[in-house]
Amino acid sequence: MSQPMPPENINSHILAVLSLPLLDKLAQLELLFDRCTIRQIQDIYPLIVHSIFGVNSNPLGWGLRTTTLENAVHSYNRLHQFFAVNGIWMHICHRLLNETTKFEIDINLLPRKFISMLQGGPMFYSDLINIDPIKHQLTTLSLNAFDFYMLHFVLHALQPLHTINPIAMQIHSERTKTVYQLLVAEYLDNFLPQYPNANIEPSNYASSVKAPQQLPAPSLQPQRQLRYLKLPSSYRNENGEAESVGVANTSSQSSADGHATASRIYTWRSESVVHFFVDIWLRYDVESEHHLPSSEFVRGVRTLVKQIHFFANGSRMDHSPLCQLRKLSLNMVKGRIYAFLCSLIDRWPLDSSLSVVLELWLSYIQPWRYTMGATNRTMGINYEPPITSVYDGFIIDNLIVYTHIFMQLLPRFERLDYSVYRNAYMLHRLAKTFAQQDLVERLQRFERLHSGNSYGFDSPQRQVNMLNKSHNSSYNAQWNPLVSSNIPLLFSEHMHSRIQSFLFGISMARNSVLTNIISTLRKEIMDRQRSEGYIKNLLKKILGETTQDEIMLRDLSRIPEVLRQCIDAFCRTFNVDPSTLSMHETLPAEPSPPASPSLQDFSFFDSNDVLDASMLTPHQMSLNTSNMQPTVDPALLPIKSNEIKPLVRLLHRISEAINNKYGSRIAAFYERDDFYGKLSRQLLYAPMTEKWFEKSNGNVDIYEKQLPPRVSLRPLGSIPSICLMIFALCFGHLWCGEAIIGLLLLCTVLLIYCMILALLS
Known part of the structure; x- marks a missing residue:
């Protein structure tokens, strides 16, 4: 048995341990936790949490958001092992759980919008808030050990690390998974389980940490009024009856206390996780913050949205105490997601990184993809789960998220450069989602019913009531009077004309890629290969060398087919006649005549290098941006499969x-x-x-x-190069008696070849 730590040495010892390198720090902390008493761990617990997340110090903390498998595989595995749901740290958090052990978090560490929400007095936070009796102002939150850690974990994602750290900046641009992203997915999957019979880990503890209380339905109305946001006025159960959130009747109160206490022990961690993630992340103040959130943060929000869908879709088969939280969780997201998406789209740069925002939106509007039935399918990646009437209520309540966000994104897609494959693929994802026949039919029908007296009803509310009766839906929608009667319709004549014009531009872009960019690049590659000679090209093929132009040509060759599929999908969705676009599909392949000087010589800057945006059009912007391509050192290109x-x-x-x-x-x-x-x-x-x-x-x-x-x-690191050297060694061993002689002969042949090229150059 380990010897207990002397009380007088614990504070100085923990400061020394926290100053060690990461791997040594983790090893020493495991030994320290084994030797310390609960009281000693309680004293040093806030210091460790602040060190993990860099509170009031280096914002990188322990590097959870900068450590990846690519840059530090050993640190990545050790951090994950330490912080996993069944890791030593989570067990320490649960050892400290009791009704008296509380840890304070200063209100100044919290985001402004989250503080404003707390000042509104939401019921979930009512027993956590501390108010100064003199100033009558919110000062601190008192949290148990689990909530203290989890709240800091959620807040850590808001740190703009991509603006202050080179590694984090690279992660902001690349789809690389950090330890933090892995833990986000693991925590959400554990505390918001998809399956009703799943265990929430760690499960070997019992504690009445929070007093039993009725789970409140959160306020769904945002702080500011949104013109088109339509939300239900109350939550309704599966039978269409109002779900009570008030105090139970006095006659049944005493009999329910025992059951409420048992339920609270099982559900309170899930309640904390869903409230912290939704209330903090979806209140990120995109409009007021100086820096944009990182791509890593947006991917984290997408993980949250997907898990909420999994969690909420399990409510129909769940009879455990989590059932009510499952029903309320999606409403909590619905109250914030529209404003969050609008703010992101307004400020996000017009480049390929827009795909992270697009994928977040597409994940939210397709809840049918995140069910137990969809994940159990073995039909491959192209399997499309059916959209049943169960999701009619979700589509009705989120109609504005489908239609208005699409219309908000359309001008951005009109300005993208489709000679870049990632941009073309983004458009393909959008087209494929809205080409789902079941979805299009529902959006058209629900939009007509909500557009006002289209069917002779005397009020919008009556339209909704008739809709609920006609579809026998378990989800009872409510008309929100704040919704404007002049909502721009996605399937209107105006939008039909705009989509037709948009597809006209996509068709022109496809033709340009086919006839100009691909043919020009292919000709440049052939001219260069012709000048290098047959022997050098053969040697490059043997060694597996690929130039940046060849990689670009391979990506460009996929673009015309992707754009063709996008055009077909949009034509089906918005009932556009493809024949009106056929003239742009069969343009001749000969070079087009020179453009007029005004367009050919157009630049963002005048003769004095001053930006003049007064005459910019999307087409002119495309002429400039299409020539702006990143140029990377060939030695720093991503490692290929044959290396x-x-x-x-x-x-x-x-x-x-x-x-x-x-x-x-x-x-x-x-x-x-x-x-x-x-x-x-x-x-x-x-x-x-x-x-x-x-x-x-x-x-x-x-x-x-x-x-x-x-x-x-770098060429020596490819598999063909290694095979060639192994062949030379075998040749030297078999024919010359020494393997090294074969390698020397290979080097000599290559050197002579280079000397001949030098003489001919």
Whole structure:
């Protein structure tokens, strides 16, 4: 048995442990928790939580949002093991659970919109709020150990790390999973379980941490009035009867106390998780914050939305104490998601990263994809679950989220450059979602019924009542008088004309990719290969080398078919006649005549390099942005499937060391005009200007960096190169008696080949 820690040493010891490197810190904390008493752990618990999330110190904390499998595999696995739902940290949180142990969190650490919500006095937070009796102001929240950790965990996602840390900035741009994202998915899946009979871990504890109380239906009306937001005035159960949220009758109160206490022990952690995530994340003040949220944060919100759908869709088969929370959870999201999505779309940069916002929206409006039946299917990735009448109530209540968000996104899609594959794929995701026949039919029908007296009803409320009766829906919608009667309709004549014009532009973009961009790039690649000679091209194929132009051509070749599918899908959705677009599908392949000087020479800047946006049109913006492509050092391109990752990374470090030490000599050899200079230009990477984009303040800025001539050993890390060296070693062993001789012969042949190219250059 471990020896207990002396009380007088605990505070100094914990500060020393928290200053250690990450892996040493985790190991020492595990030993410390084993030796400390509950009272000692209670004293140091807030210090550890603040250290984890960088409260009042380095905002990176322990690196939960910067550690990935790619950049630190051992740290990634250790952090996940430590913070997992059955890890040592979660067990420590549960060891501290009792009615008297509370931890204070300063109100200044909370977001402004969350504080405003707390001042409204929501019932869930009523026993957590501390108010200054003199100033009558909210000062702190008193939380148990689990809630204290979980609230800090949720708040950590709001830190704008992508603006202050290079690693986090890279994660902001790439679809890389951090430890934080993994834990978000794991916590939500555990505390908001999909299956009714699932256990919530850790399950080996029993504590009456929170007093039993009726779970309130949250206020669904946002702080500010939204013009088109329509929400139900009250929650209704499956029989269409009002669900009571008041105090139980006096006669049944005493008999329900025992059951309420048992239910509270089982459900309170799930209540805390759903309230903290929804109330804080979906109140992110996109409009007022100086920095945009990171792509990682938006992907986290999407994980939350998907899990809420799983959680809520299980209510029909759940008879446990979680059933009521399942029913209320989706209403909590519904009260915030519209304003959150509108704010994101308004400020998000017009580039391929818009896909994270698009996928969040598409996940919310397709709850039928997140059911036990859909996840149990083995029909492949293209399986489309049916949209049954069970979801009619959801579609009615969220009609504005379907229609108005689509209309808000359409101008952004009109300005995208579809010579970029990721942009074309974004459009394909949008078209495929709205091409679902069951969804289109429902949206058209519900929009007509809500557009006012279309069917001769004397009031919008009566239309809704008739709709509920005609479809025998278990979801009883309510007409919200705040909804304007002049809502722009998605399936109106005006939108039909606009969609037709939009598809006209998509068809032109498809034709441009086919006849201009692809053919021009293919011709440039063929000309370069012709100038390099047959032997060098054959050697590149053997070594598996692929240039950036070839990668771009491969992506571009997929774009015309993707855009064709988008056009077909939108034509079916909005009843557009494809024949009106056929003239743009069969344009001749010969080069188009030169554009007029006004368009060909158009620039964002005048002769004094001053931005003049007075005459900008979407087409003119496209002419400029289509030429703005990131240029990356070939040595830093993503590792391909025919390369060995550890070897490529090792060779990159060796190349960097050589370039840092001998960079000036390498550049001098490259610039020489004699034979050595020609040979150097065959062996070294040529100087280039590296260009990339960075997002800040809602804008996209382009940055440049001059790269000198440099050594790159990356080609040696490919599988064909290794196979060629193994073949040379076997040849030397079998025919020359020494394996190394075969490798020397291979190097000699390659050197002679490069010398011949140098002489001919």
